[in-house]
Amino acid sequence: MVSINDLATAAIASSSAAKRGVFIVLEGLDRSGKTTQVKLLEQRFVEEGRPVKVMRFPDRTTPIGQMIDAYLKSDVEMDDHAIHLLFSANRWEAVKQIHSLLAAGTTIICDRFYHSGIVYSAAKQNPSLSLSWARAPDRGLPRPDVVLFLDLDEARAESRGGWGDELYEKAEMQRTVRSLFREMIDAEGGGQGEGLGDLVAVDAGGSVEEVAELIWGRVRERVRQVDDGEVGRTVRILQ
Numbered sequence: 001m002v003s004i005n006d007l008a009t010a011a012i013a014s015s016s017a018a019k020r021g022v023f024i025v026l027e028g029l030d031r032s033g034k035t036t037q038v039k040l041l042e043q044r045f046v047e048e049g050r051p052v053k054v055m056r057f058p059d060r061t062t063p064i065g066q067m068i069d070a071y072l073k074s075d076v077e078m079d080d081h082a083i084h085l086l087f088s089a090n091r092w093e094a095v096k097q098i099h100s101l102l103a104a105g106t107t108i109i110c111d112r113f114y115h116s117g118i119v120y121s122a123a124k125q126n127p128s129l130s131l132s133w134a135r136a137p138d139r140g141l142p143r144p145d146v147v148l149f150l151d152l153d154e155a156r157a158e159s160r161g162g163w164g165d166e167l168y169e170k171a172e173m174q175r176t177v178r179s180l181f182r183e184m185i186d187a188e189g190g191g192q193g194e195g196l197g198d199l200v201a202v203d204a205g206g207s208v209e210e211v212a213e214l215i216w217g218r219v220r221e222r223v224r225q226v227d228d229g230e231v232g233r234t235v236r237i238l239q
Contacts, residue, residue, distance in 0.1 A: 021051070021102040022226045023142060023235055024219060025110040027181065028150030029174045032204050033211060037150065038111045040212045041219065045107055053101055056111040057091055064090045080129050084121040088137035091117065098142045102235050107223075114138040114238065115147055115184065115199065123176040131180070143198070143236040146222040148215055149181050150204035 024041070026034045038054055045052035060069040068086055071078055091114055101108055118134040181201075188199050202214045225231050 019227050021105050021107040022223050023108050023144045025113045025144040025147040027115050032150040032152040034111050038109050041109055051106040053106050054109050057113055062093050080124050080126045087117045119177050119180045139238055141238045143238045145226055145231055147199045149201045151201045152204040
């Protein structure tokens, strides 16, 4: 549901409004530093006077999100296909809000979106849950203008605080997730190929400040392209 604050942000943005917002997603292994980098990127936009909204997926505040939260924090068995569809439904809950904010000129920074949903499900190595099957329920979702994968090996991620608190925080699972993300990046030309280089890797092994600068370098160029109409006057849709 769109909150009063979201509507106010959209209203402010509409005053300058010929340009749409930019849809940015940060992906990565668990404990790769996404949350910290999302906050720093948000601050960049605030300092530039650009309306910005942070979103996180799964969104654990919705009824579907609460079911996902309970699953991730427990050892309860659930069919891989069923939980995947719940994750996808959680993203679909936000579609109207995403379109509304972007159209009003508000930039959105997402901590995970459908790439994580696809990869984490496929990483379970269920023979009937391939990357293509996992992608199907998300077709029709808003397609991000840029997706930055914070690339960090699972051993370094495991050494960071809080590791192991949730179901997917296991070294073998994270190793497979990283491999699948790299496969998806290669399929898109590593940021140079078809699809305008939507999915690109950022080395997350440096200091917080170094990683933030790498991210900003990528984001700044995409913002320019969106503002100049090179990416589309309206947000694209996942096909």
